[in-house]
Amino acid sequence: MPVISLSVNGIPVTAEVEPRLLLSSLLRDHLGLTGTHVGCDTSQCGACVVHVDGKPVKSCAMLAAQADGTQITTIEGLAQKGKLHPMQEAFRDNHALQCGFCTPGMVMMSVALATEQPDLDEAAVCKGLEGNLCRCTGYQNIIKAVMAGAKAMRG
Amino acid sequence: MEKYGIGQPVRRKEDVRFLTGTGTYIDDIKPDNVAHALVLRSTHAHAKILGIDGTEAENMPGILGIVTGKDWIAEDFQPMPTKSAVNKKIDGTPLNQPPRHALAIDRVRYVGEPVALIVAETVSQAQDAAEAVEVDYEELEAVTDQVKALEPGAPQIWDDIEGNFCLDFELGDKEETEKAFKGADHVIKLDLRNQCVTATPIETRGAIASYDKDTGKYFLQNATQNVHANRDTFAGVLKIPSEDLHHVAPDVGGGFGAKNSGYPEPSLLLYASKKIDRPIKWISDRNESFAADTHGRDQATTVELALDKDGMFLGLRTKTIGNIGAYCWTVGPFTPTGGSARTQGGPYYFPAMHYTGIAAFTNTMPLDPYRGAGRPEGSFQIERIVELAARELGIDPVELRRKNLMPADSLPRKTPMGLDVDTGNFPEVFERTLKMSDRAGFAKRVADSAAKGLKRGFAIAPYLECTGGGPKEFAGVKFARDGSAALRVGSMSTGMGQETSMPQILSDRLGIDFDKITYVQGDTDATPIGGGHGGSRNMEVGGSAVLQCANEVLVKAKQIAAHLLNSNADDMELSEGVFTDVKTDQSVSMVDVVAASFEQSRLPDGMEEGALDTDTIYEREIISCPNGCHSAEVEVDPETGSVNVEHMWVVDDFGTIINPMLADGQVMGGIAQGLGQALMEEIIYDEDSGQLVTGSLMDYALPRADSMPKMEMAFFEDAPTAKNPLGVKGSGEAGCCGAPPAIVNAVLDALKDDGVLHIEMPLTSEKVWRAIAEAKAG
């Protein structure tokens, strides 16, 4: 079985993994980081988005073995010292979540969007969230939150 | 500073855990020594099971057991009876109800029906074994359309139920309605469908069952909206007393009705967990959920509207054939009958109405409530026929609606469907929506669209709906010495935010620090009864229970305060957490009162330590009537037929608003699901084979961020209902009622010059393109 070494939320991890183990399962089942959710089988929903080397990736469509040598950030790694990340704060302020199930993927994707395009507009947010489904909010508050979060991240 | 009272947009307590990935959904729970289950499902729409051979599978690595229908029947487990409130045919005989077992016994009747449960050490092992189980099927002809199912010669799904007929139902005055139609100047008729859709919460279903052989009790953790009712269902299946099953819902990732049902899987897991003496977990995958989560809507309807020469409505006649799938599910037969009947006619004044509904069996996954359960269907029916009448009679659709709305002074009124409409002001709500919609700028926007080769349309759709679900609800509060309070409620949030809004009510009434209120829901051990979630009942019934509970606490708290101040309870006034004697101006804080409630020496005679702890049950007498109005502006690309919903304006009358931020969220979420139904969502079965065609998110389209219009919302708060002490009317399902007709009618408005009169939902780009082409061809 492949042995992989990676960093998850800044913590070094070495693990022997079954080849068929998905990155999402490594995080959830082996590392207990259950904030990363799995909502579909076909890469549409985006609840499983994490950052791999700073880029948003669907962790249910990546083998754990492929993550060897990478730096992973999950939703659990976003808040620092008990203080919510500005994007998390913006989601809360704007009521951009209801059941919360899509939220981790939605927030991780939004942080990546705002990092890549600090001055993004609503159209860019909509396009950027193309691979993240939410069934509760109707998206309007998510879009508002991403705009606000991006602004806060700019400082 | 944030304020926490009723009416404040309080940020949610639950958000912090959801945003940091520390929520606990069913799949996040991992009991020690847990085994994993997979449900082997029928690959046929209709077939006899000649035999199941699990010998090879049973011997595969990690396999702990396989349960088939034969095993199930041998245990004498019971079927799950329907709880449909409409359960008699028009002739008074009971509805035709086949036994619904947790596993197919000797015949499968829809693709996805559970055939066996496979339990293994790991999910992968169970999957591997599933492919080794040999099920010998003899295929039978299938029918998946309810209209065809009722035709002579249709495949018969049940041997002892003739013609796939479950029940029929009528409401209203048939004779009066016939008279109205005879005397009418105009009769407009339309055949339409509310297509089959599915709720698709982003969290799929799942459950973990275990059995404690020392206590003889079962424990079920389940992604459900309704722990109490489903506990009783599962206990009934297993023939155990309800007290022996502790049923808990952890954080639930959306429900929208589809997690309300008594599904087969939990009973299977409970049984198997006892048998192997280990906890067992089952998580549905997404593709499985399309086949095995309940579906919704699916009604084929003929609606007729009678008008006089001035365009005043005289009568409405609706005939619906609803698909309920292969079985009577939890309340499936209710939706196309009673559920769709009550709000017929919407907010319009009708002298006469008559509704007929038939529930028919087909070879599809059974249907159960989906957000609105009958009211969105009714709202779509009335708004489509009114729009068509306006078009056919050459009347402005806004004007036709305006003149037929129930006048404010006609309320309270009992509609011909028996719906008790107590408060509201439909014309006011309608005019406010219209005003928000910037009608003055419409002509310019039409011209701008035309310059881009696009067609723009507008429509307005007022709606009237009603609440539902269980009428009784429990609320209980237990205090601690430090002034904190633990609130327990039997209603249930699957994302709507009751963890915030219920404490808001308690904090508002008792002046308790909002942050010191904890909240428990979805636990059969925590509350003696509970109606869970459904029918927009949470705030109406659950919130009222909390208010009643708070009021009962307040009576006792005043007595304690008065005792501490040597005055009379009647002179106590509570403001911002402090009781003041109106006569002496002496005061004592609620925190002190709570502390005193734990010290016998500080309590008045007759009270004991913990005296403030209060349990109460509230019972609703009459359902309330949320209402409102949606309007939509859309752009249609005639070359491709694609529709872009640009803008929606909404005014809702939900009575008292507890938390406007959360109420807005309910409206927008409902609009998104309504937009999905209007434009893209549809569960499709292959007509011949009965196979599910839309079996994954690759084929079943959901709205995305870029599908949504700009939404502007406002509340009409001048007409709280007196039917409950909070004055609330329920907000959860309204968006689904208003959005589909507003969007569909706006598209048809955009295409009016093309002569397009009707397009069936969903208005996919191809359907719109075809409608334009066909209208052109004449």
Added chain:
Amino acid sequence: MYEFEYHQPKTLEEAAKLFADADDPQFMAGGQTIIPVMKQHLAMPSDIIDIGRIADLQGISVDGDTLTIGAMTRHGDVAGSDEVRKSIPALSDLASHIGDPAVRNRGTLGGSIANNDPAADYPAALVALGATVYTTSREISAEDFFTAMFETALEDGEMVVKVTFPVPEKAAYEKFPNPASRYATTGVFVARTGDGVRVAVTGAGACVFRQSDFEKALDTDFSPPALDGISVSADGLNSDLHASAEYRANLITVLAKRAVKHAG
């Protein structure tokens, strides 16, 4: 997923040897197709050979009138590349509409074309631009590369190394996405080069194809009205849940006109 062996070769030679030695091997690039397919038990390779990290397969470069993209270049990197944007903006635009941002951070050009999904975007670009596919053993013109639905000219064990694109005078891609999957219900790539105009259609047939009657008309007059009056036959086009052949035929015309307009 069924069990399989996983390998992560560092060189093409190593990858080829692993492939030759395995029972039923499968190359994996970004994994955005094969992983979901395996999850649904629709494929059971004995060995997955992950070629995503082979250095020789990376990179984007421009040399004169030729843009070269390494097979393992991710869609997001193509979309974000200045070289691509400057030389063939239509290609950068196409890449930015594949899947979604997360998928684009894993999926690769080589993986996409080797899979040859009939609704994939890249095949239209390769065929319209007259690209050349360089493999571990030869060079193949794009038209010869895509042979049938999910079929290419690649032999067993042969890998795509890079693709070269001649820089066109003008080009544009228009896609009508499937509302559920966001694959192309139909997509049309139009390119004008010194050799004439090429129009390639994806999503509408079993495999990418050229719309030669459009090409002729646009050779004479590169403007949307040039396509007026040419009716696209629905014969042989895909008809499925999402779109009938007739509707796809209509989309081919509409999208081609829009692409011509967009190309300017």
